[in-house]
Amino acid sequence: MDSARRALGLADDAVFAIERLFLIAVTGVITVLVVAGVVFRYLFNDPLTWSEELIVGLFTWLVFIGAAIGVRAHAHIRIDVMAPVYANPKMHWLNLVTLLVGLAVIGLMIYACWTQVMLEAVVDLPMLDISKAWFLTAMPVGLVFMVLHTLRIWVDRGAAAVFRGDIETVIEEELGK
DSSP: OOHHHHHOOOOOOEEHHHHHHHHHHHHHHHHHHHHHHIIIIISOOOOOTHHHHHHHHHHHHHHHHHHHHHTTTSSSOOGGGGHHHHGGGGGTHHHHHHHHHHHHHHHHHHHHHHHHHHHHHTTBOOOOBTTHHHHHHHHHHHHHHHHHHHHHHHHHHHHHHTOOOHHHHHHHHHHHH
């Protein structure tokens, strides 16, 4: 069990490192493409017709990989109305139920997104002349990374830790040290 936990931690850390580098690179490429698009359109009066498709596709990757990082960093928006209920020791089972329901929903989303990727695989983008699936694959990949990050948090710190906010997580880590 300990080796499985260690393997999960190593996989999660590796994916997180790749995600961060990927987001830095994609943000840089999007920035360059937007600036180049403006320069070519208004300075040279010759717009880059393909750049908009590429920017939208890269932004799709940025959103879904960024959402996965948000899970790991506890940076997603949450509604604290139920926090007192979940904090009650008699109601801790709700954390596990909520986590399992959330993972089931993400599992359904992965299936639906992958189905959509397969349907769109035969559709080529008009300007880039590549399959639309290259950009739509961001959805299931980002969701799988969300599952990985969620499982790591669950295994390391329990179901309740998955739903903690970023401030609570920092306080927990500081008190634990």
